[in-house]
Amino acid sequence: MEPMLDNEEFFRRSYVTSIEPPQRTGPVNVEDIKADLSTEFSLVSPSSDTSQVRNSLESKGHIQVCLRIRPFTALERENEFQDCVSLEDSASIILKPPKNSLSRLSEKNAGQMIQKFTFSRVFGPETTQEEFFEGAMRQPVQDFLDGYNRLIFTYGVTNAGKTYTFRGTEDDVGILPRTMDMLFKSIQGKLYTAMDLKPHRCRDYIKLTKDQVREEIALKNSILRLTKEVENDFFLY
Numbered sequence: 001m002e003p004m005l006d007n008e009e010f011f012r013r014s015y016v017t018s019i020e021p022p023q024r025t026g027p028v029n030v031e032d033i034k035a036d037l038s039t040e041f042s043l044v045s046p047s048s049d050t051s052q053v054r055n056s057l058e059s060k061g062h063i064q065v066c067l068r069i070r071p072f073t074a075l076e077r078e079n080e081f082q083d084c085v086s087l088e089d090s091a092s093i094i095l096k097p098p099k100n101s102l103s104r105l106s107e108k109n110a111g112q113m114i115q116k117f118t119f120s121r122v123f124g125p126e127t128t129q130e131e132f133f134e135g136a137m138r139q140p141v142q143d144f145l146d147g148y149n150r151l152i153f154t155y156g157v158t159n160a161g162k163t164y165t166f167r168g169t170e171d172d173v174g175i176l177p178r179t180m181d182m183l184f185k186s187i188q189g190k191l192y193t194a195m196d197l198k199p200h201r202c203r204d205y206i207k208l209t210k211d212q213v214r215e216e217i218a219l220k221n222s223i224l225r226l227t228k229e230v231e232n233d234f235f236l237y
């Protein structure tokens, strides 16, 4: 992790600035753009194994992609949904075609449909909310408390378990309440807890003299005029 500079105490680092391409010095031409894109996309391996992409991004520390596989729901079990995902290790899964599609596929095609995907970390269906928080969230939340920007989002098809992971249930809360808990606990010592502050509603007012009313109106009109001039200038340019 990059060290924090003293004078950056109040400024959070941003991923966006850290991944911005270098400033272009010469004029932009199409060939230039092509060259840039090809450099970007050369990260993508033509093979089905995504580890090369993962490594190149992870080594820069910009992105972590975790996969959480949810257990089958009761309805899915009833309807004999098939296990198409198998965990290879803590970072990879093998995706297989459903068994009932095998009869329609030639042996060669069925083999081609077996794919390996690699992530920063894979959490299997038995993973509890707590384990998921500890494994995927605690570090980024700690980084955030140390002054770094962190963005967390869930991504997946409908019914994949995004809401469950983020919000959870009342009995077993997800990463959002756990994150809030960690944040509030960490600022506890810094809270002003003395109950000696009282809100004060101000009811003071002053009555303007006729001259003051005229001055106020003149002031408002000049501000309005200025605003109009700025608007016109804006349209002219």
Ligand SMILES: Nc1ncnc2c1ncn2[C@@H]1O[C@H](COP(=O)(O)OP(=O)(O)OP(=O)(O)O)[C@@H](O)[C@H]1O
Pocket: 069, 070, 071, 073, 156, 157, 158, 159, 160, 161, 162, 163, 164, 165
């Ligand atoms: N890890 C898990 N353990 C147990 N049940 C889970 C898990 N993840 C998801 N579920 C259950 O699976 C179902 C679908 O999950 P959820 O509603 O979170 O999906 P979603 O991705 O938010 O869907 P949508 O995009 O349609 O809102 C829910 O019944 C949820 O309780």
